[in-house]
Amino acid sequence: MMACAIGGEMESLQATLDFIANFDLPQVGLQNETALLDVINEEREQLLALGERLEADVSLNTLTLDKFSHGSLRGDKNAGKGSPTSSHVDVASLATDAPWPEASAQVADAARAKGETNVTDLTLWKGVASRQLALRRHAEAMNAKLRDEVVAQAKYAANLKRMLKRRYSDEMLELVPIMNRGRIVEDKATVNSHRILDELLGGTDYVYMGVDALLAKKGMTQVPCPGSMKKHHSNTVDGLFLEFMDKNQVPFGLRSTTNAVWKAFQAKKTRAGDHVQTKLCAQDTKPTETAMTSYMSYTCNAAGHSTYVQERRVARKYVEPDRSVFVGRALIDPTSRSVGFLGLLFQESLVVVVRRGEPLASGQEISVIESYMWVTRCDDGKEEAVKFREPLFTDLAVNGWDRKLSLFSQTIENILFDGAVSSAM
Known part of the structure; x- marks a missing residue:
């Protein structure tokens, strides 16, 4: 009986497995x-x-x-x-x-x-879209900021270009008439200024004749060596305006120092950018062995005023056995482009005496250089000339001539030392 039951179950299981085998x-x-x-x-x-x-x-x-x-x-x-x-x-x-x-x-x-x-896909893509949106908004904000900066830079460049163009136009308007006028004045000077230059040269002989008395009267012996002194009379309208005295010694012989001083007379007497802004327009120098004539014109900008200046200079050299004397004179005529003649003149005079000094213990020769410069002012009382009586302009004049004399002394020393170096090489 048991065997029959087991046999029936086996047949049923085998039929089931055969049926399942028919499916994929x-x-x-x-x-x-x-x-x-x-x-x-x-x-x-x-x-x-x-x-x-x-x-x-x-x-x-x-x-x-x-x-x-x-x-x-x-x-x-x-x-x-x-x-x-x-x-x-x-x-x-x-x-x-x-x-x-x-x-x-x-x-x-x-x-x-x-x-x-799918819900999972929705959540995933929602996060991706959110990040992309945030990045897009950030990029748009950065683009807007950069766009504003570019616009600001363009405006700044345009303003700078306009400012430079305006400045260039102002300089051209200022310089072109002055340069034209400078050429006209230069032509007139070459034709009509011989009389003025001759008068200035004639005055040098008169100054040379009284040079010893002049230096003694001004107290040159009281100036230390090296040292300098200056006096200025700011309230002077017609008469003595400025005085400068300078004394120095150099380790060179009398002949070398004399040649250096004469070269310094022929050099430029102003240094650009010292006390005012200057621009040279014309210059003509004619030196000889014992005399020199020079004409120079330049623009001068000081304290907001532009002035056209003409300088006529002469110098003469007097050589003596134990010393050399140099006398220089100049007539300075400032004018205005809009007004013309200001009714103001300055006359500059310079006396330089080079003499032998006490030699050093080593036997080195010493030369002593004594310089005295004075400036007289001539003012006819015009309204334009009265403006230059203000302390601002008088201070500029004092500083300008003081530096001019200092530059003259430095030029002499530079010429001497350059010559010594050249001869030693």
Whole structure:
């Protein structure tokens, strides 16, 4: 009896297995039940992720999976005890529900066609879109800031260009008439100023005749060596305006020092940018062995006023056995481009005496240079000339002539030392 029952169960099991073999089940190895359950659970999780609208289908597939896993694969005892007819019915129902992967794929395709999206995908793309939006807004803000900076730079460049253009125009308007006038005055000077230059040269002889008395009267012996003194009479309208005295000694012989002083008389007497802004317009110097004539014109900008200045200079050299005397005279005529003659004249006189000094213990020759410069002012009382009586202009004049005399002394020393270096090489 027992043998008959066992034989019936074996026949039922064999029929079930033969029936299942006719279906295309996943090739996962039925002997490994754990691997098959993992595959089924993974498919079930995919179905659950389709959304709330697929709950009915997911439930149906879950029931099918439960039947399949518990009733067939795990060999439920109740299934084995039934008759072959009931077993065939269960297997038939299982066969009806078996193709659930294809059904789930069809459902997923339908949901995708209707525009339904996975919730996980929605969350992921929402985060990506949020970050992209933030980056876009940041880029737009940076672009707006850079655009404003570019506009500001363009405005600054335009303003700078306009300022430079205006400055260039002002300089051209200022210089072109002055340069033209300078050429006209230079032509007139070459033709009509011989009389003025001759008068200035004639005055040098008169100064040379009384040079010793002049230096003694002004107190040259009281000036230390090296040292300097200056006096200025700012309130003078007509008469003595400035006085400068300078004494220095150089380690060179009388002849070398005499030649250096004569070269310094022919050099430029002003240094650009010292006390005012100057621009040379014309210069003509004609030196000889014992005399020199010079004409120079330049623009002078000081205290907001532009002035055109003409200088006529002469100098003469007197050589004696134990000393050399130099006398220089100049007539300075400032004019204005808009007004013309200002009614103001300055006459500059310079006396330089070079004599032998006490030699050093080593036998080195010493030459002593004594310089005395004085400036007289002639003011006819015009309104334009009265402006130059203000302390601002008088201070500029004092500083200008003081530096001119200092430059003259430095030029002498430079010529001497350059000559010594050249001869030693």
